Amino acid sequence: MNFKILKKSKNSRARLGFLETSHGVVETPCLVPVATQAVIKTLDSKEVEETKSQILISNTFHLHLKPGEKIVERAGQLHNFMNWKRPLMTDSGGYQVFSLGFGTDFGLGSKILKKEQEEGRTIRENAQPQKIKINHDGVTFRSPINGDELFIGPKESIGIQEKLGADIIFAFDECTAPLAEYDYVKKSLEKTHRWAKICLKERKSDQALYGIVQGSKFKDLRLESAKFIGGLDFDGFGIGGEFGNDKKTMGKMVEWVVDELPEKKPRHLLGVGYLEDMELIIKSGVDTFDCTVPTHYARRGIAFTSEGKLDLKQTKYLKKNEKLDKNCICNVCLNYKKDYISHLLKAGEITGMKLLTFHNLYYFNSFVEEIRNRIKKGEI
RNA sequence: GGGCGUGUGGCUGAGCAGCAAAGGCAACAGACUGUAAAUCUGUCGGGGUUUCCCCUUCGUAGGUGCAAGUCCUACCGCGCCCA
Numbered sequence: 374m375n376f377k378i379l380k381k382s383k384n385s386r387a388r389l390g391f392l393e394t395s396h397g398v399v400e401t402p403c404l405v406p407v408a409t410q411a412v413i414k415t416l417d418s419k420e421v422e423e424t425k426s427q428i429l430i431s432n433t434f435h436l437h438l439k440p441g442e443k444i445v446e447r448a449g450q451l452h453n454f455m456n457w458k459r460p461l462m463t464d465s466g467g468y469q470v471f472s473l474g475f476g477t478d479f480g481l482g483s484k485i486l487k488k489e490q491e492e493g494r495t496i497r498e499n500a501q502p503q504k505i506k507i508n509h510d511g512v513t514f515r516s517p518i519n520g521d522e523l524f525i526g527p528k529e530s531i532g533i534q535e536k537l538g539a540d541i542i543f544a545f546d547e548c549t550a551p552l553a554e555y556d557y558v559k560k561s562l563e564k565t566h567r568w569a570k571i572c573l574k575e576r577k578s579d580q581a582l583y584g585i586v587q588g589s590k591f592k593d594l595r596l597e598s599a600k601f602i603g604g605l606d607f608d609g610f611g612i613g614g615e616f617g618n619d620k621k622t623m624g625k626m627v628e629w630v631v632d633e634l635p636e637k638k639p640r641h642l643l644g645v646g647y648l649e650d651m652e653l654i655i656k657s658g659v660d661t662f663d664c665t666v667p668t669h670y671a672r673r674g675i676a677f678t679s680e681g682k683l684d685l686k687q688t689k690y691l692k693k694n695e696k697l698d699k700n701c702i703c704n705v706c707l708n709y710k711k712d713y714i715s716h717l718l719k720a721g722e723i724t725g726m727k728l729l730t731f732h733n734l735y736y737f738n739s740f741v742e743e744i745r746n747r748i749k750k751g752e753i
Numbered sequence: 754g755g756g757c758g759u760g761u762g763g764c765u766g767a768g769c770a771g772c773a774a775a776g777g778c779a780a781c782a783g784a785c786u787g788u789a790a791a792u793c794u795g796u797c798g799g800g801g802u803u804u805c806c807c808c809u810u811c812g813u814a815g816g817u818g819c820a821a822g823u824c825c826u827a828c829c830g831c832g833c834c835c836a
Contacts, residue, residue: 409788430787438789468787477789484786517789548787585787613787643787650786665788672791673784688780718791726791 374540374581374608376639376660382748386631386658389748392428392639394460394540394581396452399427401639402655402748404646404741405462405663406734409435411445411455413668413734415727418457423704424734425742428459428540430663433533434466434525438518442536450538461539462663465530465572467546467565467585467613468644470512474502475550484616484645485623486551498556507547509564527568531575531582539580543611544572546585548643551615558589566601573605581608583641586630590617595626599633609639612659616645624653631658648677648740655744656753667737671729674718677736683711685729690715703735 380389392399406413406421408429413421421429431451436442448454451461471483475496506513511526525533530545546565549558569584576582584607588594602610612630616623627642634640639660646654646664654662667677674686678698683690685697693711705714705728717725747753 405787407788414788414791432788435789462787464787469789471787473789480793482786543787546787611787641787645786647786662787664786666786669785669788669792674791675785687782721791723791 376609376637378637380748382656382753383751385656385753386628387656387748387753388658388660389745390639390660392460392661396458396460396540397427399460399661400745401660402651402741402745403427403661404651404667404737405430405641405661406668406737407663407665408455408457410439411436411451413730414672415668415723415730416734418455420731421457421734422459424731425738426459426734427738428462428661429457430462430464431455431537431539432464432466432469433530433537434469434514436463436537437466437525437533438516438523442533446536446538450536452538460541462541462641463534463537463539463543464643464663465534465543465545465585466512466525467530467543468548469514470505470507470546471548471550473514473517474505474507474512475500475552478503479550479552481551483548483551483614485620486615486618488618491552494552496550496553496557498554498560500557507561507564511545511568512547527571528575531572535576535578535580538578541581541583541609542576544569544582544584544607546587546611546613548613549587549589549615551589553589553615555591555594558587558591558594562587562594562598566598569602569605569607573607583607583609583611583639585611585613585643586634587614588630589615590622590626592626592629595629596633599630603634607638609641610634611641611643613643620650620653623650624657627654627657627659646737648737651741652744652753655741655748664737667733668730671733672726674725674729675733676714676729677733685711685715685725686718687715688719691719697732698736701732701736701739703732705729705732705735 375393377391390401406426409432411431445454514523527545534542545568547561549561565587584602586598586602588598616626642659642662646662676683679700690711697706
């Protein structure tokens, strides 16, 4: 992989770049749609291309469980397996340390903690999640499929990711929960850092390997992590974990980290990408970012449009024989109306979810494209 | 004509003396940021000074009870069976 910075903004940390991989080039800043199980749910790979998606991210943990990396490898690795010939990333399974651990225990998301979610709950220094065990060497999960115990540490994660064969792979980290206290995060950081070095040593392939910065909302820990991870010989950097109680804070926290990372290497913000977040994080110096929102929300009936967020399951849309988004030229907007899509969603027809998934991805990708254009013009 | 059964909130469907009445669906509102989840939460007869109070409801009309959706009588509707 090769990363070229074409332009740096004079007004912010934003930059325009090219991420070159053996499967093609990614223009950055760029959204990375999430294909956890080697698929953008409801779409096939050709359709995903038509949404202007440039690169996807799949998941090590889930593909290890189903169908198993050996199957994928035998099929000619992920690109051939899923017939996606463009760039690919795989997440390391570090997020599942959170989502299947404290995330499940507390019913939380990982990024921004709302005040009312705190309710005096915290995760103290030596706490363990109920369903998984995190120790010095890695994490013992329980398979969500059959309950089997399964261990993933840095070595295992890299081994799996090499077999999966994405262009960019991530170091195995612990994504800490937003409720984690300082002492917990500090200890967790030691693990994430130790594992980062092991990942570098284990990687034998020519895949690009990104290290992941953690440290939650604590400035000194974020800086420490960014310095440590940034000082290792990674090809790029992920920024993970929690980002405080509100979006402005999130931007600041990303900047703390970005300022400590090597300038010439790409930065990927893990798991952030509401429309309203994009300009903020790009201005904070992020090159790529993945987010489940466009695809996940689509399956819940939510369309993102120039009029805002629309819940197409609402009955009122059955009476609207008009384009989903009058300013959008995606296949869905050119060919289908709100009333029909609403009907499909209300009738539980999978095509409704498919149409919204297509549109949302196209809309999100166009949105980022516009930001790239504005950086080009010097507006951002 | 006779016998048996049944009638509950927008629908469905529990309840068979102390209920504004379980559950489901629909409806309405909200949540979701490195995707165990096409999911979760709240409201859902009307009104109010809304952690409580008032009013009106369980086919219709009467009756027995302190108290009736729940028991009795008649009628009406629906279903099945026998003539």
